[in-house]
Amino acid sequence: MTSQTPAKFRRIAGDFRTRILSGELRAGDEVPSERALATQYDVSRPTATKALALLRTEGFLTSVQGSGTFVADLNVSRRPRDRYARAKRAGRIYSGNERAEIVAAEVVEHPPSHVARGLALPESTAAIRRRRITWDGEERTEVSTSWFSAELAAPAPRLLSTERIRAGTVAYVEEQTGRTAEYARDRMTARAAGDQDARDLGLKDSSTPVLLVEHTVYDEADFPIEFAEAIYPPGRFTAEQRYSLS
Template sequence: MSSEASGAPKFRQIAEQIRARILSGELRPGDEIPSERAVAAEYDVSRPTATKSLMLLRELGLVHSVQGSGTFVSDLAVNRRASERYTKARTSGRIYADGTRAEIVAAEVVPEAPEHVVRALQLDAGSAAIRRHRITWEGDRRAETSTSWFNAELAGTAPQLLVRERIFSGTLTYVETQTGRRGTYARDRTCARAAGVDAEPLGLGDESAPVLVVEHTVYDQSDRPIEFAVAVYPADRWTYEQRYDLS
């Protein structure tokens, strides 16, 4: 439910819109955000309302003010949520923001997919599946390691899934384009654990280091799974937020 639809105060609605631009990568660290006067004019609100919007963004750690210069996007050591990545992909044609790159380390058909993949993609036991494994970098730091799984039947209609090169629009957008299927909703399962074998690709150096694991499944308009992805993040590269009503 959007802030506006839920009747949230106007200053929160404005802050949420600016926050979405920051987390989508439209506004990058160091970018100047509109002044209080500009926010008041753009959203047709009073200066006090604009002031409260920017104050909320500062409280969330998304922006900081420099005396005599303005308000700027802070350097966020967090990963963007999948929903925000998809929004960026569909509006800009690119799933990653500037300064972020993905190294594809595997793109292959696995003859017999692991049991949890078979279950997530609703395949028959012993079925093959396409596996794309990547390491995502932000600057010179490893920010995420992830594996996307697809039904092996897509090998013919979406051959780029088997090429160890980035798909700049994102794998989901590419599969949608090739098949006509469209992702309509997703489910995430989140847990924390020791890094184990993921310590090395994340550059942690300690298999007991804590990591966050997100299992992400995208479904099409017929409730059939399109993509099952498992992403692993270092403890200091992730933030989780949820808005909910208390009434």
């Protein structure tokens, strides 16, 4: 079976989908008119119309008669891949009203066994632990803990500071070490929040179900740079995948 080039309107929709999910375009932002979009992408106006119609059908856009077309309020947290896209486009990993509070940055002499496995560390090897709470406005949307080999403490000392790293920790490690992040793997499970995560997320009940995403970033030698655990409260995470049924 030969692969087919995506229709122009789908490519336009895909571009805006990526910009919305990465946080570059936020809820309430106005998108170009059909006429402006046709000029920007050098396509016919009906093609631009189909692109906007597809995004409205998917729930990414909403139209207000007499006012224009705007980004819908998705009310979701950004996936790691979306934040990386944002960092590459804008040089910072958070956008809009998002901000992160670093609540721990330390060397742990004996990290949990699953962390050591995730970082491919020998037993009884120290690791850097960096824990943060992410806010969107006044709402806590994510609690995450990033783990790194303690060997990075010397070349990347800011990992042990509670100061935010605007471009993201992986970009900082790349800059300081020359290693290149090639790909990442995400594993998703659900569990009860537990006492610590419930406190950090502002949940009243520690038995509230939350989503756990284990996120591992690998370098060009297929060796882990970062192993992270992110906890999301109910209703604050989305993962979408588009695929052919033909």
